[in-house]
Amino acid sequence: MSKVPSPSSLFDLSTQRAVVIGGTGVLGSRFAQCLAAAGARVVVAGRSHERGESVVRTIIAAGGEASFLEIDVTDRASVAGVASQLAASGGTDVLVNAAGVNSRTPFSDLSEEEWQQILDINLGSVFRVSQLFTEQMSHRSGGASIINVSSASSGPPLSRVFAYGAAKSGVNNVTQYLAREFAPLGIRVNALIPGFFPAEQNRSLLTPERIASITAHTPMNRLGEPEELDGALLWLASSRASSFVTGALVHVDGGFSAMSI
Numbered sequence: 001m002s003k004v005p006s007p008s009s010l011f012d013l014s015t016q017r018a019v020v021i022g023g024t025g026v027l028g029s030r031f032a033q034c035l036a037a038a039g040a041r042v043v044v045a046g047r048s049h050e051r052g053e054s055v056v057r058t059i060i061a062a063g064g065e066a067s068f069l070e071i072d073v074t075d076r077a078s079v080a081g082v083a084s085q086l087a088a089s090g091g092t093d094v095l096v097n098a099a100g101v102n103s104r105t106p107f108s109d110l111s112e113e114e115w116q117q118i119l120d121i122n123l124g125s126v127f128r129v130s131q132l133f134t135e136q137m138s139h140r141s142g143g144a145s146i147i148n149v150s151s152a153s154s155g156p157p158l159s160r161v162f163a164y165g166a167a168k169s170g171v172n173n174v175t176q177y178l179a180r181e182f183a184p185l186g187i188r189v190n191a192l193i194p195g196f197f198p199a200e201q202n203r204s205l206l207t208p209e210r211i212a213s214i215t216a217h218t219p220m221n222r223l224g225e226p227e228e229l230d231g232a233l234l235w236l237a238s239s240r241a242s243s244f245v246t247g248a249l250v251h252v253d254g255g256f257s258a259m260s261i
């Protein structure tokens with residue numbers, strides 16, 4: 001048996017290059033800051049230049065290393081452009097798929113266009129990004145990690161978020177498919193399943209009544225705070241801390257998924 005590592009070395013990402021796709025969002029920006037605080041060189045990839053640069057400034061002010069790249073996850077050429085820039089600058093060890101969009105349109109009113117858009121941003125992105133990043137993440141000296149951000153809606157369907165739930169259940173399936181496909185390449189693939197955290201994409205959905213209903217079904221009786229995802233993110237990102245973990249669906253939800261009535 002090898003020597004027991006110190007907790008700090010277990011989660012040390014100082015030799016790692018990370019990219020957070022959707023790194024301009026509420027959770028994605030936290031993920032980017034957290035990976036940078038663990039020592040990773042982070043690329044914040046998102047649609048908004050202004051927000052991305054602001055996340056980068058926050059990381060640099062805290063002593064980390066970061067830069068911004070613009071990406072539209074629905075546009076293959078845009079994803080390919082980011083992938084080739086990162087391949088040329090040393091490749092990628094940790095990739096977080098955190099772009100997402102939700103909708104409160106009821107099932108009966110959902111248009112083909114909105115259905116396609118929600119599926120494409122939440123699920124098509126995971127396919128596209130994983131495929132275009134495979135080569136540069138393969139056979140990294142310390143192993144590589146892909147973390148897909150799924151949702152509580154991926155389990156038994158949540159009311160009101162039909163297309164989003166369908167997309168996120170696809171994210172779970174694709175995560176486990178890719179875990180098998182990529183294991184021989186040294187890439188672990190896992191999903192983080194947050195419960196409910198106030199953000200842009202769910203602002204209009206989280207009405208006081210909905211929050212009451214969610215918390216009533218959450219043993220810890222509250223919503224989550226973005227920093228409560230830090231530990232699970234770092235665990236899955238670190239190929240030392242989670243070296244034998246792939247295909248896992250990790251719930252961070254105050255017990256929401258463990259509860260029936």
Ligand SMILES: NC(=O)c1ccc[n+]([C@@H]2O[C@H](COP(=O)([O-])OP(=O)(O)OC[C@H]3O[C@@H](n4cnc5c(N)ncnc54)[C@H](O)[C@@H]3O)[C@@H](O)[C@H]2O)c1
Nearest residue numbers: 022024025026027072073099100151194196197199200201
């Ligand atoms: N907040 C929650 O309660 C919660 C719960 C479970 C899962 N999630 C998931 O976490 C991830 C982050 O979401 P968030 O809650 O921080 O919301 P958010 O709205 O703050 O962030 C979503 C990000 O995705 C980006 N995005 C949307 N379309 C894009 C596109 N075409 N190309 C590139 N980027 C695009 C947005 O610009 C934004 O930065 C999403 O996958 C979301 O589904 C969130």
